[in-house]
Amino acid sequence: MTDFGTFVGEARAPFHTGPGDQYVYIAAMAEASQRLGNRGKDPRAVAKEQLAFVHQRFVPPRRFGEARRLLHEHRTAVLSGPPGSGRHTAAQMLLYEPAAGPGIHEVDPEDGEDGRATLDRRAVVDGDRLLLDLSDCGATGLLGELSDFRSVLEERDARLVVVLPPHLRDLLTAELHRLMVHVDRPRTDQVLMRYLRRAHLTPPPAALAVPDLDGFLADAPMRDVARLAEGIRRARDAAPAGSFGEWWPGPLAQLREDDPEGAQWVDTLTDGRQRALALTVAMLQGATPDTVHAAVTALLEEAGHPEDERPRLDRTDLNTELSKLGCPTGPDGRVRYAKPRRARTVLAHFWSYFPGLRPEFHAWVARCVRDLRLDREERDRFIEHFAEQALRTGHPEELRSLARKWTDRGGHGLMPDAAKVLAAGVSHDVHGRAVRQQILADARQHGDQSRAYRLALTVVCAQVMAVNHPDQALVRLHHLAREEDGDRRPALDSLLGLATSERRLCALLLSRLATSGLGPTGFRWPGDTRVFLALAEAVARQPALCTGPAATERLTECLAAVFAHRPHEEWAPHVGTWLTAAAAARTPAHRDALLATLAAAAAPYPAAAGRTYVLSQQWVRASGSDRAQRREVAERYRRRLDTAQGIGRPPTEPEPPDTDAAPEAPR
Secondary structure, X not given: OOOOOXXXXXXXXXXXXXXXXXXXXXXXXXXXXXXXXXXXXXXXXXXXXXXXXXXXXXXXXXOHHHHHHHHHHHOEEEEXXXXXXXXXXXXXXXXXXXOOOOOOXXXXXXXOOOOOOOOOHHHOOOOOEEEEEOOOOOOHHHHXXXXXXXXXXXXXOOEEEEEEOHHHHHHOOHHHHOOEEEOOOOOHHHHHHHHHHHOOOOOOXXXXXXXXXXXXXXXXOHXXXXXXXXXXXXXXXXXXXXXXXXXXXXXXXXXXXXOHHHHHHHHOOOOHXXXXXXXXXXXXXXXOHHHHHHHHHXXXXXXXXXXXXXXXXXXXXXXXXXXXXXXXXXXXXXXXXXXXXXXXXXXXXXXXXXXXXXXXXXXXXXXXXXXXXXXXXXXXXXXXXXXXXXXXXXXXXXXHHHHHHHHOOOOOOOHHHHHHHHHHHHOOOOOHHHHHHHHHHHHHOOOOOOHHHHHHHHHHHXXXXXXXXXXXXXXXXXXXXXXXXXXXXXXXXXXXXXXXXXXXXXXXXXXXXXXXXXXXXXEOOHHHHHHHHHHHHHHHHOHHHOOOHHHHHHHHHHHHHXXXXXXXXXXXXXXXXXXXXXXXXXXXXXXXXXXXXXXXXXXXXXXXXXXXXXXXXXXXXXXXXXXXXXXXXXXXXXXXXXXXXXXXXXXXXXXXXXXXXXXXXXX
């Protein structure tokens, strides 16, 4: 389409693309969304809030000004620095413009249909601010594509910042080497102080110079400095009458996982039941004694521990066992370790030093979430602890395995739990890419996956991945939507909600449909016809989503493929929707662009051209109050169709017909 001017439109809820009862899906998705912490917030709005949060606390590293100059003069800057130096955040802040519309576009080079890493020039839209992080992917082949990829920047008035690990610097071309800046860590005491001041904490500089704190700040990654500041804020909120010197030691110890006394204590546990009870309490801090008892019994069974054959009244009661472990039942009737850091120490010890029992721990977690009557907080805590340890020990695949176990029976009751465990890995600093690639592989192949599992993938992509990786989320939702059947199509709803949230994302979906999706006989995947027709209706309602010749060409190409290769019963209802959108267009330019696109797509196919013309006349007669307006739109469409077929002149301002009789159909 041509440029439509200004139009404000945003999807705030899922589209209903089928007539069926969606209660089961919506209820399960609503619970999962709440447990993931979004509570219905637009993921793209969450991303903007996160960038604003970081901007307020950002301390520029040395040579940041030079990088800004290079970006301004050459539209490209390459940032190199060691892990933990804040290089990714520095790249975000180079591109950050609070007043700009869409946010920063993080380029994902690994989502080609063939699975190969590639940079897609077609995904760049006007005014784009692009961030390409090559830190944790196979980047060697991509470096050769950068020069060609950069050629589109000036054409689209776009900017690009590349994050490059130091070991790849020598592989840069001479052209890109001139655009490289090595960024060093900013002063971490200044970063911590900036975070604290935003939390209304103003300790004197001398308070940060104590040996323990100073030693931590000497080599801590920037993300850990931010976590320390957040921990200090929480400690202040929990004990506002205290002092800064009382607030920082606890959060610092948690970050360091520094509890030598606790590690020695775990070593003293020589009885299997004691060890099982210690691990259970660590996983279920704050649970009731009944829950702890049921969970420890399940753990002992999964581990194959022999049963205690003594009569029950001869055994030590649970309260005594818990007290001996230093985790008595509190006044609220809940079980916790008396020493707050002890739970983390126990978890780390068992996952690190009992590697042979990890399969049993995995089965135990699956069983407890499935069978025990855990409340929502207990379930979330249990899942979070498992995910944290699985990721810490380098086993992100266990998250997927657990999600499959909870959903393979077909019911939706455990779908929110499956979404919770997958979400824990999606944004992980180290293993996030691996988890996202696992999700991509699952989305691509339907296989023996249950609907509940694919619904969990849908929720995670739409609610979590879409925040910081919207392109990747869109690709995965597209694969999921292709395979949906029946009236209830949550993946398609989520895909449309994401694609219509930004013009760039709409262009990306159109590009996928028009390039990899089209073949000689129409769409390669049958489900893409449904996806496209739903997207086309959204574009008709919000024409600003599809501006510029490239997007118009793709839209027309896809629409023409539908007219050429699909039965008219499949697309006929959408023609009326398109005409209604043209009648309701805010400007004549919007209206004429919609009609021109419809005509250009139908004109090469006489049967489709004739059918759309007949449908336009039926659309006119189906109305009562606005028939005159509809008649004018239909006449404009007829003239556009004649022009597209080469049998008429471009329309100027035609007079609408003055009767209800249908004009002669175009040849």
